[in-house]
Amino acid sequence: AQSVTQLDSHVSVSEGTPVLLRCNYSSSYSPSLFWYVQHPNKGLQLLLKYTSAATLVKGINGFEAEFKKSETSFHLTKPSAHMSDAAEYFCVVSDRPNFGNEKLTFGTGTRLTIIP
Amino acid sequence: EAGVTQFPSHSVIEKGQTVTLRCDPISGHDNLYWYRRVMGKEIKFLLHFVKESKQDESGMPNNRFLAERTGGTYSTLKVQPAELEDSGVYFCASSRTYRGATNEKLFFGSGTQLSVL
Numbered sequence: 125a126q127s128v129t130q131l132d133s134h135v136s137v138s139e140g141t142p143v144l145l146r147c148n149y150s151s152s153y154s155p156s157l158f159w160y161v162q163h164p165n166k167g168l169q170l171l172l173k174y175t176s177a178a179t180l181v182k183g184i185n186g187f188e189a190e191f192k193k194s195e196t197s198f199h200l201t202k203p204s205a206h207m208s209d210a211a212e213y214f215c216v217v218s219d220r221p222n223f224g225n226e227k228l229t230f231g232t233g234t235r236l237t238i239i240p
Numbered sequence: 241e242a243g244v245t246q247f248p249s250h251s252v253i254e255k256g257q258t259v260t261l262r263c264d265p266i267s268g269h270d271n272l273y274w275y276r277r278v279m280g281k282e283i284k285f286l287l288h289f290v291k292e293s294k295q296d297e298s299g300m301p302n303n304r305f306l307a308e309r310t311g312g313t314y315s316t317l318k319v320q321p322a323e324l325e326d327s328g329v330y331f332c333a334s335s336r337t338y339r340g341a342t343n344e345k346l347f348f349g350s351g352t353q354l355s356v357l
Contacts, residue, residue: 128282160348167244168331168348214283227296228275228346230283 126151126217130231138239143187143202145234147215150196157198158216158228159189168214174198185209210238242266244349246332252355258320261352265314265334271295272315273335273346274307278328286330289315290337322356329353 131146149155159171172183179191185208189200198215215231245264253259265272274286286305287297291312300307304323309315319326333346 165249165350167350168333170345173345227285227288227299229285230275232282 126153126155126229128215128217128229128231130213130215130234132234133232134235134237136237136239137205139207140204143200143205143209143236145200145213145215145236147198147200147231148196149198149215149217151217156218157189157191158218159183159187159198159200160214160216160230161211162214162233163211171200171213205236205238207238207240210236212236244332244334244347246330246349246352248352249350250353250355252357253322254357255324256321258318259322259354261317261319261330261354263315263317263332263334263349265332266347268336269334269347270312270337271335272309273333274315274317275331275333276328277331277351278325283331286317319354322354324356327354327356 127150129148137143154176157174160168161171162168171187172181172189174181174191182188187200187202189198191198212233212235214233216228218228244266247262251259270291272289275283276286277283285299287300287307288295289309292309304319306318329351331348331351333348335346
């Protein structure tokens with residue numbers, strides 16, 4: 125069975141300061157890991173994904189995440205927060221990325237607030 | 241390219257009534273998924289269509305939920321009769337199948353907010 129734990133339900137940072145959103149996962153297989161973002165009244169958008177290639181993954185809008193197998197973590201970071209980053213972020217795991225079924229397991233989400 | 245479209249964006253119904261949610265996937269996407277987020281909880285998988293066939297419906301909560309995808313294009317999710325615990329946001333997603341494998345990138349719609357009173 126697979127699961128994801130997002131350690132913070134809310135994170136607030138000042139504009140221009142670093143962002144860290146934490147995620148730990150549990151998976152029976154070699155997992156694929158994703159971060160999705162949802163802005164108000166918008167669909168879920170893929171930020172980045174890890175699929176057993178490079179452990180440091182770069183995504184859109186300056187975000188990146190590092191897969192650490194020894195810590196079972198996949199934390200999302202950004203060096204400098206922008207007001208437009210305010211949204212809800214979801215850490216997601218998939219055990220069967222290419223078996224014909226994208227049965228994703230989502231974390232409970234982290235709401236990121238940017239302080240002007 | 242048009243994205244995944246869901247209709248309605250909001251629905252408010254009374255307990256015991258019927259509601260039908262619709263999802264139009266991106267044109268050419270064989271895979272269509274339904275997920276939902278009940279208030280305060282994580283987004284959970286409901287089911288997966290490949291074209292018009294149900295590939296996996298293990299996440300459907302009970303037989304009050306019926307999903308269809310006639311013709312392999314748009315999909316509907318009917319809840320009959322609706323209960324209070326069905327309230328939440330229902331997301332639809334679609335993806336391509338490339339060389340027999342599912343493309344990992346899912347495109348999500350903006351969801352339908354369902355409120356059962």
